[in-house]
Amino acid sequence: MQIVTTHVGTDFDALASVVACTFLYPGAVGVLPRMVNPEVKQFLAIHANILRVKPRKGFDLDEVTSLIVVDANNWKRLDKMDALSGRDDVEVICWDHHMEGVTIESGETHREEVGAAVTLLLEEMQKRDTAISPMHATLFLLGIYSDTGCLRYPSVTSRDAAMVSYLIENGADLNVVSAYLDDSMDDAHTEVFGRILEESEVVRIGNIRAGICALQIKSGLTSLAPLVEKYRAFKGIDAAFGVFQADSQKCMVIGRGKPQFIDIGRIMRALGGGGHLGAGSAIIREAGPDEAVEQVKSLIARGCHETSEVKAIMSPPDLFVVDAGATMAQAACQLADNNISGLLVCQDDVLLGGLSMPDCTKAKKSGRSDVPVKGYVTRKIPKLDPTACCRDAISLMADAKEGILAVVEGDELVGVVTQTDLLFQVYEF
Structure with missing residues (x-):
């Protein structure tokens, strides 16, 4: 190997x-x-x-x-x-x-x-x-x-x-790249950040407090996204948008926000750009800063609560369910045959918890591949309601060792959210 x-x-x-x-x-x-x-x-x-x-x-x-x-x-x-x-x-x-x-x-x-x-x-x-x-x-x-x-x-x-x-x-995808990277400020960026604090306005649109600024900047100045995020954090607001114009023919719009309150990516896609639930950017051509600001405000008003629900992206649970009486060897085969990373363990249609490939490997190494999976089940696993928003799923997935999330309605398992399901919420395929 x-x-x-x-x-x-x-x-x-x-x-x-x-x-x-x-x-x-x-x-x-x-x-x-x-x-x-x-x-x-x-x-x-x-x-x-x-x-x-x-x-x-x-x-x-x-x-x-x-x-x-x-x-x-x-x-x-x-x-x-x-x-x-x-x-x-x-x-x-x-x-x-x-x-x-x-x-x-x-x-x-x-x-x-x-x-x-x-x-x-x-x-x-x-x-x-x-x-x-x-x-x-x-x-x-x-x-x-x-x-x-x-x-x-x-x-x-x-x-x-x-x-x-x-x-x-x-x-x-530079929008995805900018969503993950942060940066420190040099003199040029410090000057721009000062102007953002001076010239921005904080508006309340629905339940959202958003800061918006429109600035003329020098041509060639990059790495502006961290300034927008620093501004949002400094003001303690739900979202921040920077409209930057260095070229008379276009404006760059950069957005950062709290994913639990606003879907920045959806707004940026409406402007012709893209990004994540909490971060994104777009280029608006043949529009001045004032017009760009009005477009952003309009989209916040129309779309800040229009977030995708888990039920729209979840997968059927069939491939991901194993009976509590199945052996660890059978569970390992099910994982391998379906090329998946985790299973949900059920007994009489009641969800008991989760099982991952490392659990199966551990059982094999200890000579316990013939024991029932219920002996290895992780009881406390992340669960979602079908009406939960996708950004909540992304947040929970970071702590899901099985690589999947259970979608439950009452006591009934109605679906599974996989990493692949969430990928379609991040990238435009």
């Missing part, structure tokens, strides 16, 4: 590098450390199932014959991989951009000074003409931008910039 892993405290460059390796090494399985950055955890909450990655916890290293290490050069930075360091029968391959402190000796090494480790892997993928989806391109762009400060750090090379172009050509 060939696996790919990276450092504890996994950031977007590390995650992107792991996933890129699953393209370059067909059949390789990504194994992620138990500790990942909060932003990465949120990303994985709805993307993990399609990224061919597994958690380190409960993963058996006994069958590993090849180890690929990315964005790390020291055994101490890995999550309990020491058992592989002394095995002569394990092939070690490294892809990294850290030149100092190397303790991992590898038979095949790709270590060069670039801004992001994933840049090295993307160059190889480009050479091989590897096909990637817009979602994967978005993750890879997150990897480069997070490690290079959106191409502003001194470590940036022309190779990193070339790969950014390559990813945008392959459909990377």
